Amino acid sequence: xxxxxxxxxxxxxxxxxxxxxxxxxxxxxxxxxxxxxxxxxxxxxxxxxxxxxxxxxxxxxxxxxxxxxxxxxxxxxxxxxxxxxxxxxxxxxxxxxxxxxxxxxxxxxxxxxxxxxxxxxxxxxxxxxxxxxxxxxxxxxxxxxxxxxxxxxxxxxxxxxxxxxxxxxx
Amino acid sequence: xxxxxxxxxxxxxxxxxxxxxxxxxxxxxxxxxxxxxxxxxxxxxxxxxxxxxxxxxxxxxxxxxxxxxxxxxxxxxxxxxxxxxxxxxxxxxxxxxxxxxxxxxxxxxxxxxxxxxxxxxxxxxxxxxxxxxxxxxxxxxxxxxxxxxxxxxxxxxxxxxxxxxxxxxxxxxxxxxxxxxxxxxxxxxxxxxxxxxxxxxxxxxxxxxxxxxxxxxxxxxxxxxxxxxxxxxxxxxxxxxxxxxxxxxxxxxxxxxxxxxxxxxxxxxxxxxxxxxxxxxxxxxxxxxxxxxxxxxxxxxx
Numbered sequence: 353x354x355x356x357x358x359x360x361x362x363x364x365x366x367x368x369x370x371x372x373x374x375x376x377x378x379x380x381x382x383x384x385x386x387x388x389x390x391x392x393x394x395x396x397x398x399x400x401x402x403x404x405x406x407x408x409x410x411x412x413x414x415x416x417x418x419x420x421x422x423x424x425x426x427x428x429x430x431x432x433x434x435x436x437x438x439x440x441x442x443x444x445x446x447x448x449x450x451x452x453x454x455x456x457x458x459x460x461x462x463x464x465x466x467x468x469x470x471x472x473x474x475x476x477x478x479x480x481x482x483x484x485x486x487x488x489x490x491x492x493x494x495x496x497x498x499x500x501x502x503x504x505x506x507x508x509x510x511x512x513x514x515x516x517x518x519x520x521x522x
Numbered sequence: 523x524x525x526x527x528x529x530x531x532x533x534x535x536x537x538x539x540x541x542x543x544x545x546x547x548x549x550x551x552x553x554x555x556x557x558x559x560x561x562x563x564x565x566x567x568x569x570x571x572x573x574x575x576x577x578x579x580x581x582x583x584x585x586x587x588x589x590x591x592x593x594x595x596x597x598x599x600x601x602x603x604x605x606x607x608x609x610x611x612x613x614x615x616x617x618x619x620x621x622x623x624x625x626x627x628x629x630x631x632x633x634x635x636x637x638x639x640x641x642x643x644x645x646x647x648x649x650x651x652x653x654x655x656x657x658x659x660x661x662x663x664x665x666x667x668x669x670x671x672x673x674x675x676x677x678x679x680x681x682x683x684x685x686x687x688x689x690x691x692x693x694x695x696x697x698x699x700x701x702x703x704x705x706x707x708x709x710x711x712x713x714x715x716x717x718x719x720x721x722x723x724x725x726x727x728x729x730x731x732x733x734x735x736x737x738x739x740x741x742x743x744x745x746x747x748x749x750x751x752x753x754x755x756x757x758x759x760x761x762x763x764x765x766x767x768x769x770x771x772x773x774x775x776x777x778x779x780x781x782x783x784x785x786x787x788x789x790x791x792x793x794x795x796x797x798x799x800x801x802x803x804x805x806x807x808x809x810x811x812x813x814x815x816x817x818x819x820x821x822x823x824x
Contacts, residue, residue: 366574366577369574370574370577370581370653371581372656373578373653373654373655373656373665374578374579374581374582374585374652374653375581375582375584375585376656377653377654377656378585378589380654380656380657382657383654383656383657383662383729383730383795384656384657384658385656385657385658387656387658402540403536403539403540406539406540406543407539407543409543410543410546410547413547414550415570415574416659417550418563418566418567418570418571419570419571419574419578420570420571420574420575420578420653420665420694420697420698420699421653421654421655421661421663421664421665421699421700422655422659422661422663423655423661423663423691423692423699423701424659424660424661425551425554425555426550426553426554426563426566426567427547427548427549427550427551427553427554428551430546430547430550431544431547431548431551434540434543434544434547438540466658469658469659470660472551476551476555478555481660481706482727485660485727486660489657489658489660492657493657493658
């Protein structure tokens with residue numbers, strides 16, 4: 353069962369990362385695509401809490417960092433998604449109950465995640481992202497993630513509930 | 523505050539997990555930054571590329587027909603808007619035709635350059651773009667569906683029938699990653715078509731319709747003129763860029779006494795938002811799992 357759970361998680365993360373670069377590039381707004389990996393991590397945080405979500409965020413972020421055509425320093429998205437998983441997991445008791453709370457959590461997570469990634473790029477000069485471009489991209493990506501929340505988040509949360517251990521599926 | 527959701531295995535988050543994960547992130551970042559060109563993360567990167575490359579290729583192939591669907595569902599109002607837009611464009615084009623002498627010369631110049639690029643007999647491997655890096659990652663790169671099995675190596679020139687697209691930065695077995703010339707880290711040697719002056723082109727990181735490149739000319743006195751065509755300057759052994767590939771036209775020129783070189787802004791010929799079929803310039807004797815097109819860019823591909 354545990355192997356099955358792990359493979360479901362791996363398939364979910366891989367699917368999110370692949371769709372993000374291969375399918376949503378056709379629907380990009382100004383080059384920005386919805387950050388599906390981030391939505392999966394937020395869903396995990398709302399269902400399972402910070403520890404699980406931060407760990408999942410690490411592996412999902414590493415997948416985003418290493419999947420072609422990524423060319424930035426590896427570990428930057430991993431860092432961003434670990435932070436997102438932890439923060440979203442901490443607020444889940446307040447946010448997980450209502451739909452509005454979930455949307456606000458996604459918006460905050462998207463803002464935090466993209467900002468952490470941009471800031472790490474500024475620190476490492478990889479590439480030297482100008483603040484103006486970061487400020488242009490971040491709101492668009494927050495908007496796009498929120499737009500996709502009703503489609504992705506309930507599905508992912510239901511999946512995480514089903515594969516939660518020690519419990520009968522709801 | 524609400525009670526803990528039932529059945530949640532972790533009542534309170536452990537700091538240890540967070541700290542361990544953060545340390546793991548910093549380790550990966552440090553390894554990759556310190557490693558430079560032969561970073562220890564690279565084998566991992568190519569392993570992931572080997573696995574995800576074919577999946578991305580499958581996803582792109584599955585999505586391509588779906589992308590065409592929305593066109594069937596356009597409302598009449600959208601079509602009407604299209605008609606009025608096209609009529610306006612028609613009128614504008616008619617006006618342009620009236621004064622097209624200069625343009626025709628320019629087009630002839632461009633045709634000559636393109637013919638030159640073809641005439642030099644570069645052999646290209648055709649490939650399709652299967653994935654694009656998101657703008658959130660601040661890198662302008664794409665994945666193509668041909669890799670080392672088709673004879674593609676890093677530092678090869680990538681072009682399409684409009685002009686220069688970029689260069690290969692990493693090649694796995696069945697996929698390769700291409701850094702677009704509009705990326706902020708991309709530097710291309712360029713040559714002005716009219717005066718043969720050389721300079722360096724830097725990307726700005728945009729890749730929409732307003733994508734622009736900045737040109738710094740080596741010779742300060744060589745003032746580029748508007749609508750001058752720029753081609754690649756070329757490097758030794760054709761790596762990373764072969765010579766004579768059209769890049770774009772000069773749109774604005776700025777010369778100030780404070781600057782050491784004349785600067786110009788270039789509009790690239792290639793539309794980076796709708797990249798699909800591209801060609802990778804390879805050695806003509808390359809033996810791979812797909813046909814090498816000798817002389818002529820990828821448009822004649824099957």
